[in-house]
Amino acid sequence: MATIRTEALTKFYGPVRGVVDLDLEVRAGEVFGFIGPNGAGKTTTIRLLLDLLRPTRGRVEVLGRDPRRDGLALRRDLGYLPGDLALYDDLTAGDHLAWFSHLRGGAGGDRIGPLAERFDLRLDRRIRDLSSGNRRKVGVLQAFVHEPQLVILDEPTSGLDPLLRQELHRLLRETRAEGRTVFLSSHALDEVEAVADRVGIIRDGRLVVVDDVRALRSRAVRRVEILFAAPVPPERFAELPGVSEVEIDGALGRFLVDGSVDALVKAAAGFEVVTLTSREPDLEEIFLAYYSEGPGG
């Protein structure tokens, strides 16, 4: 069963485009990365899923329910970390978390303490007196304490230091291991890459592509650098299958490889190789590739 399904989901703010004809399917038990530049429509999509916004047209279904008609039951099983996190900062962190637990019928009340300890958050301090990183932790905790079936995170690691980012990633993997679903929006592509199973790329309000992280990566070009013991003849590397760019500078060769590196490695084997480095493409490069293609790109 799909945890999130949208069909032709469209939102305009007056004449201003939010998202257009979004067909999205997020499967149960996966971490789905939703990436795109600022203003592409990520937050609009999330707010439509939460029934904070009402679609101009199209359909939304979250956890098998209509967010509008069945929102209460749906939101019992949902955790949400807004990108623009605004907490009730006159409360202490502990009171805020306890209050939201009460709103959820007490769900997760007993996990507040252990999770706070895990994220090194002091519960007795007023939120307004906390650093922005610590406020962010309160936001993360309130999204996870009740162990929801679906966690929606909008730019979750902005403002978290690297250690806490790792802790959050661990939490995401645990969530997935328990069969629960995570919808993770980000413009920080390396972050999505580290935890997501599948990725959707949104651009100008439209979904450009949805694919496995692995498939996206294998589809992209990678850069290979080979240092030979002595200068090599450039003609031996011309017109190798899959090698699109060749730059031979004495003993140093730089190559741009599309897909398999087999032909290049076999050609290089005819010479003495000192070092060979191949850099995995990151989603940034993939993303830029998609972003520069397509209509109007």
Place this chain on the structure above:
Amino acid sequence: MARAPRSVAGYTLHARRRGMVGWVLGVIAMAAFTVGLWPALPDPTELQQLLESVPEGVLAVFGASGDVFLSPAGYLDGRLFALIAPLVLLLFAVGAVTAATAGEEAAGRLELLLSAPVSRRRVILEKAGAVALLVVVLAVLLFTTLVVGVAAVRLDMGVAQLAAACVSLVLLTWALAALALAIAGATGRRGLSLGVTAAVAVAGYLVDSFAPLVDSLAGVRPASPFYLYRGNQPLVNGLDPLHAGTLAAATLLLVAVAAWSFDRRDIGT
């Protein structure tokens, strides 16, 4: 350390508790001061002679008529219930209700709250209920201070009439705060809500106070919330069921509009 809130209403009360100290002290001081000055007033008979030379219309501008101005009821009405008391309660209630709704929305906090399993209608109703309760608290303190003060300075004023005036004050405050709530609920705009409500309150006050002087205002006077509040002189005659009922009905209608319209729109940021 206060206990964690358990509901939307609980949080709304919690958020107001610090500011309430000031409002509570203000209301008590306002009532005590007004009643306490009664014994210090000059001999009523001297003033009475002076006032008889003042045209009735001029007195009406100050919200009093000559015959009751120097009576205990006329004094409390003119010095307290005509303007100061409703002003204080309205400032409190309209401020609190817009802060709890449009204010929280503008700050982005409603986004988090509405991601929890609480319906939008419930959010509006609980917030309205919390502020309505605090208005009652202030009115009860006003009433209690007046009852104690009136006894202390031997001012000839019935408890039932004081109660009627305070109840009428609560109904006026609720109705105008409900207007602010309806605008905040429908638009999420705090400035618009405050502005329209203030305009309605001021216009209502002016219509009611100038109606005795300007014939053309007589027709619209019954629509003024201030007329419904004290046109029947609750300090003398007690509550007018029609006036009180109209204010109560307007309150319920406006709260319903707030809940309905809030449920239908996008939550803004």
